[in-house]
Amino acid sequence: xxxxxxxxxxxxxxxxxxxxxxxxxxxxxxxxxxxxxxxxxxxxxxxxxxxxxxxxxxxxxxxxxxxxxxxxxxxxxxxxxxxxxxxxxxxxxxxxxxxxxxxxxxxxxxxxxxxxxxxxxxxxxxxxxxxxxxxxxxxxxxxxxxxxxxxxxxxxxxxxxxxxxxxxxxxxxxxxxxxxxxxxxxxxxxxxxxxxxxxxxxxxxxxxxxxxxxxxxxxxxxxxxxxxxxxxxxxxxxxxxxxxxxxxxxxxxxxxxxxxxxxxxxxxxxxxxxxxxxxxxxxxxxxxxxxxxxxxxxxxxxxxxxxxxxxxxxxxxxxxxxxxxxxxxxxxxxxxxxxxxxxxxxxxxxxxxxxxxxxxxxxxxxxxxxxxxxxxxxxxxxxxxxxxxxxxxxxxxxxxxxxxxxxxxxxxxxxxxxxxxxxxxxxxxxx
Ligand SMILES: [Zn+2]
Numbered sequence: 337x338x339x340x341x342x343x344x345x346x347x348x349x350x351x352x353x354x355x356x357x358x359x360x361x362x363x364x365x366x367x368x369x370x371x372x373x374x375x376x377x378x379x380x381x382x383x384x385x386x387x388x389x390x391x392x393x394x395x396x397x398x399x400x401x402x403x404x405x406x407x408x409x410x411x412x413x414x415x416x417x418x419x420x421x422x423x424x425x426x427x428x429x430x431x432x433x434x435x436x437x438x439x440x441x442x443x444x445x446x447x448x449x450x451x452x453x454x455x456x457x458x459x460x461x462x463x464x465x466x467x468x469x470x471x472x473x474x475x476x477x478x479x480x481x482x483x484x485x486x487x488x489x490x491x492x493x494x495x496x497x498x499x500x501x502x503x504x505x506x507x508x509x510x511x512x513x514x515x516x517x518x519x520x521x522x523x524x525x526x527x528x529x530x531x532x533x534x535x536x537x538x539x540x541x542x543x544x545x546x547x548x549x550x551x552x553x554x555x556x557x558x559x560x561x562x563x564x565x566x567x568x569x570x571x572x573x574x575x576x577x578x579x580x581x582x583x584x585x586x587x588x589x590x591x592x593x594x595x596x597x598x599x600x601x602x603x604x605x606x607x608x609x610x611x612x613x614x615x616x617x618x619x620x621x622x623x624x625x626x627x628x629x630x631x632x633x634x635x636x637x638x639x640x641x642x643x644x645x646x647x648x649x650x651x652x653x654x655x656x657x658x659x660x661x662x663x664x665x666x667x668x669x670x671x672x673x674x675x676x677x678x679x680x681x682x683x684x685x686x687x688x689x690x691x692x693x694x695x696x697x698x699x700x701x702x703x704x705x706x707x708x709x710x711x712x713x714x715x716x717x718x719x720x721x722x723x724x725x726x727x728x729x730x731x732x733x734x735x736x737x738x739x740x741x742x743x744x745x746x747x748x749x750x751x752x753x754x755x756x757x758x759x760x761x762x763x764x765x766x767x
Contacts, residue, residue: 339453360594361596361621364627373409375629397632402434408433413625421434422575440623440626443623448485465491466518468755474575504522512541514543515543516541517756520556534561542580549657563585572633590652595621611641615634634659664692676735694764701764705741706743709724724744729742
């Protein structure tokens with residue numbers, strides 16, 4: 337196993353980690369209270385944090401707080417100390433804006449080095465960074481981390497798929513960073529160009545910025561001949577590098593010397609015991625320019641008890657399968673897109689490209705799932721298609737508890753994405 341000196345905090349004994357967390361929590365809570373009006377208003381009578389469990393007495397922060405204080409209202413540093421801004425586009429209206437001091441950028445680079453090291457990358461690796469460069473945090477976050485690791489970085493950014501494949505092949509790339517859906521697109525396009533990615537030196541993919549299931553991972557690993565690692569992060573907290581899987585691929589280690597995790601009941605806001613599933617809440621322990629206390633991520637996960645095979649003492653969380661706000665209610669039943677993905681990919685003959693379309697007919701919700709099937713199945717006799725259709729419909733009904741219309745489509749029918757895939761189209765409120 338490779339070891340990078342920056343990874344030392346990953347192995348801290350629990351008591352030392354807790355002491356470090358408490359020290360940083362005290363400072364960040366004081367900073368937020370002193371420097372940011374929103375926190376000062378919500379923390380009237382604040383007199384310090386005396387133990388880690390007391391974090392539960394601090395107020396939550398939500399995405400709407402970032403929108404309401406747009407653009408600079410949550411900054412705790414004067415603008416002369418802010419050396420970088422990033423922004424994340426919302427679904428509507430203004431983006432949310434985040435700020436970094438020089439120290440914040442150093443922390444970000446540090447956690448990204450540790451993230452790459454955790455999945456076995458070293459200075460000898462050639463990393464193709466296909467995350468978008470720009471206001472989106474993915475590109476620059478991965479870039480500086482990979483450089484500081486000592487790896488060779490190819491700052492190709494997103495898009496231009498043919499060029500991506502040429503570089504992947506000609507530059508002997510060993511690791512790639514992008515969204516999992518974009519990597520699927522690369523695999524497919526490469527096949528059409530006569531390049532089998534599984535035959536290239538590429539051995540690892542660092543995939544994030546959208547949820548993906550274990551079934552999707554299995555497909556990617558087999559067809560790409562790589563190990564696919566899940567990286568987690570969010571703009572509000574720092575960008576990519578909040579947590580990552582190690583080589584054990586058994587949960588994501590949270591860089592908890594900088595990001596303090598809690599799991600709460602999303603309905604009551606009450607902290608849940610270790611191991612229970614709930615909403616992930618994160619506190620930035622070292623952020624200077626824009627500290628966030630108890631930020632509600634809307635991501636549903638659980639902390640995994642017990643030590644990891646890799647020896648890291650950093651606590652792990654389960655992969656994010658769903659967000660509390662991506663739940664669809666169809667005919668009164670709760671449906672998560674991840675359930676649909678898992679059910680579809682469990683059936684042989686499907687391709688990992690699908691869309692969920694919701695409509696309303698005479699007041700009744702209708703769910704149609706479009707699934708691409710392999711060209712062998714698609715060009716086969718009608719019998720094979722019908723059989724597959726029935727198996728998929730049965731698998732969906734079994735998983736979801738409601739019937740969905742399944743429509744099988746040929747390869748390349750569903751639009752490919754160069755960033756985050758859009759898979760759900762809810763047209764129920766359109767006239
Ligand atoms: Zn581990």
